[in-house]
Amino acid sequence: MFNIQYISEILPSLLSGAMMTLQVFGWTIVGSLILGVFLALGLVSKFKPLQVIIDAYVWLMRGTPLLLQLIFVFYGLPTIGIVFPRYEAALFAFILNYAAYFAEIFRGGLQSIDKGQYEAGRVLQMTYWQTTKKVVLPQVAKIVLPSIGNEVINLVKDSSLVYVIGIGDLLRAGNVAAARDVTLVPFILVGIMYLVLTGICTFFLRRVEKHYSYFK
Amino acid sequence: MLELKNVSKSFNGKMIINKLNLKIEDGKILTIVGPSGAGKTTLLRCISGLEKIDSGQFLLDGQQFDPFESRDNESVIGVVFQDFQLFPNLSVIDNITLAPINVLNQSETQAKKAVGEIIDRLGLEEIINQYPYQLSGGQKQRVAIARALAMNPSILCYDEPTSALDPELRNEVSKLILDLKENGITQVVITHDIEFANKIADQTLTVKPVK
Numbered sequence: 001m002f003n004i005q006y007i008s009e010i011l012p013s014l015l016s017g018a019m020m021t022l023q024v025f026g027w028t029i030v031g032s033l034i035l036g037v038f039l040a041l042g043l044v045s046k047f048k049p050l051q052v053i054i055d056a057y058v059w060l061m062r063g064t065p066l067l068l069q070l071i072f073v074f075y076g077l078p079t080i081g082i083v084f085p086r087y088e089a090a091l092f093a094f095i096l097n098y099a100a101y102f103a104e105i106f107r108g109g110l111q112s113i114d115k116g117q118y119e120a121g122r123v124l125q126m127t128y129w130q131t132t133k134k135v136v137l138p139q140v141a142k143i144v145l146p147s148i149g150n151e152v153i154n155l156v157k158d159s160s161l162v163y164v165i166g167i168g169d170l171l172r173a174g175n176v177a178a179a180r181d182v183t184l185v186p187f188i189l190v191g192i193m194y195l196v197l198t199g200i201c202t203f204f205l206r207r208v209e210k211h212y213s214y215f216k
Numbered sequence: 217m218l219e220l221k222n223v224s225k226s227f228n229g230k231m232i233i234n235k236l237n238l239k240i241e242d243g244k245i246l247t248i249v250g251p252s253g254a255g256k257t258t259l260l261r262c263i264s265g266l267e268k269i270d271s272g273q274f275l276l277d278g279q280q281f282d283p284f285e286s287r288d289n290e291s292v293i294g295v296v297f298q299d300f301q302l303f304p305n306l307s308v309i310d311n312i313t314l315a316p317i318n319v320l321n322q323s324e325t326q327a328k329k330a331v332g333e334i335i336d337r338l339g340l341e342e343i344i345n346q347y348p349y350q351l352s353g354g355q356k357q358r359v360a361i362a363r364a365l366a367m368n369p370s371i372l373c374y375d376e377p378t379s380a381l382d383p384e385l386r387n388e389v390s391k392l393i394l395d396l397k398e399n400g401i402t403q404v405v406i407t408h409d410i411e412f413a414n415k416i417a418d419q420t421l422t423v424k425p426v427k
C-alpha cells in the first residue's frame with residue numbers, strides 16, 4: 001500500500017490536519033509569548049502580592065499535565081456553566097500553559113541582567129523604559145532564545161494533545177486514515193510531517209540565534 | 217561648583233555618611249580615599265543620584281538640586297563605574313550616542329558629529345564599530361568615559377578607575393584624567409591608591425567608617 005497513489009489520496013486530509021496543527025501552534029506561540037512577557041515583568045516587579053499570585057499560577061500550570069488542563073477546560077468547565085467551543089478551549093488551555101513556561105524563562109533572563117545596566121542608563125538620564133527597551137530586552141532575548149526554542153519544538157509536538165478533545169489536527173487525520181485503511185502508512189507520513197515542522201522551526205530558531213551572535 | 221551641605225546617609229539604621237560638607241571646584245580634581253567600607257562608593261552614588269540621601273543639601277553653582285530626582289539635562293553627573301557597565305548589545309559608537317539620541321533627542325547624524333571630538337580626544341576612532349566584548353579593559357574604560365562625556369556632565373565621577381586594569385595602565389589613567397582636566401572637566405575620583413591620588417588630586421577627601 002506504500003504507493004504514490006495511496007499517498008496522494010490521503011495527503012489532502014493530512015495537509016488539512018497539518019493546517020489545524022499549525023493554527024493551534026501559531027496562535028499559542030503569539031498568545032503565550034506576549035502573556036509570558038507580562039507575567040515575567042510581574043514576577044520581577046516589586047509588588048509582592050502580584051508576585052505571589054503569578055508564582056502560584058506558574059506552579060499550577062507547570063505542576064499539572066497539559067492533557068489534564070485541556071480536558072478540564074473542555075469537559076470540566078461546562079459542568080459549572082463555562083462552555084468553550086473545541087478550538088477555543090484548546091487555545092485557551094495551551095496559551096495559559098505555555099505562558100507559564102515562558103514567564104519562568106523570561107524571569108530568569110531578566111534577573112540575569114546586571115542591575116548596573118539600569119544604573120548606567122539612569123546616570124545617562126535615560127528612563128527605565130528606554131533602558132529596558134534599548135539595553136535590557138535585547139540582552140534578555142539573546143539569553144532566553146535557546147530555552148524558548150526548546151519550548152517551541154515541544155509545542156509542535158504537544159499540539160497533538162488536542163486530539164483528545166476531538167479537534168481534527170494532523171495526528172487525528174493520520175489516525176482516521178490508518179483505522180479506515182488498516183495500514184501503517186498514514187502514521188509514517190504523519191511522523192514525517194512532524195519532523196518537517198520541527199525541522200522548519202529549528203531552522204528559523206538557528207537564524208534568530210545567529211542574528212544575536214553579534215554581541216556577547 | 218558642586219557643594220554638599222550636611223549630607224547624611226544610612227543603610228538600615230547604620231550611618232555611612234555623617235553630616236558631610238564638601239566643595240568641588242569647577243575644573244578641579246577631587247579624590248576620595250579611605251579604607252574599604254568607609255562609604256566612598258556610597259558617597260559617589262549619592263552625588264550621582266543613584267541613592268537618596270537622608271538629609272542635607274546639594275548645591276550646583278549655588279542652585280539647590282536633588283540628583284536623585286533631577287531629570288534636568290543641564291545638571292548631569294557623569295559616572296564611570298568600576299566595572300564600566302558598557303552596553304554589550306551596542307557597538308562602541310552606539311554606546312556613546314545612545315543617550316544623546318534618546319535623551320537629548322538628537323538625530324543619529326547629529327549625535328555622531330557631536331561626539332566626534334570626544335572620540336578623537338580619547339583615541340577611539342579605530343574601535344568605534346567594535347562591541348564591548350572585543351575591547352581591552354583600558355579601551356572599555358575610555359569608552360565608558362566617552363559615553364559619560366557625551367551627555368556633557370557638570371562633573372565626571374570615577375569609582376576606582378585603576379582597580380579593574382593592569383597596574384601598568386595606572387599611569388595612562390592618570391594622564392587621561394589630567395588631560396580631561398586640561399579641557400576643563402570637573403572630576404571626582406575614588407581610589408584606594410594613595411600614590412595615584414596624589415598624582416592627580418587638587419583636593420583630597422579622606423573618609424573613615426562612621427563609628
Ligand SMILES: Nc1ncnc2c1ncn2[C@@H]1O[C@H](COP(=O)(O)OP(=O)(O)OP(=O)(O)O)[C@@H](O)[C@H]1O
Nearest residue numbers: 227228232250251252253254255256257258259408
Ligand atoms: N545598598 C546597601 N544596603 C545596605 N548597606 C549598604 C549598601 N551599600 C553599601 N552598604 C554598606 O555601606 C558601607 C559602605 O559601603 P561602600 O560600598 O560605600 O564602601 P567603599 O568605601 O566604597 O568600600 P570599598 O573600598 O570596598 O569599595 C558598607 O558597610 C556596606 O556594607
Ligand SMILES: [Mg+2]
Nearest residue numbers: 256257258375
Ligand atoms: Mg567602593
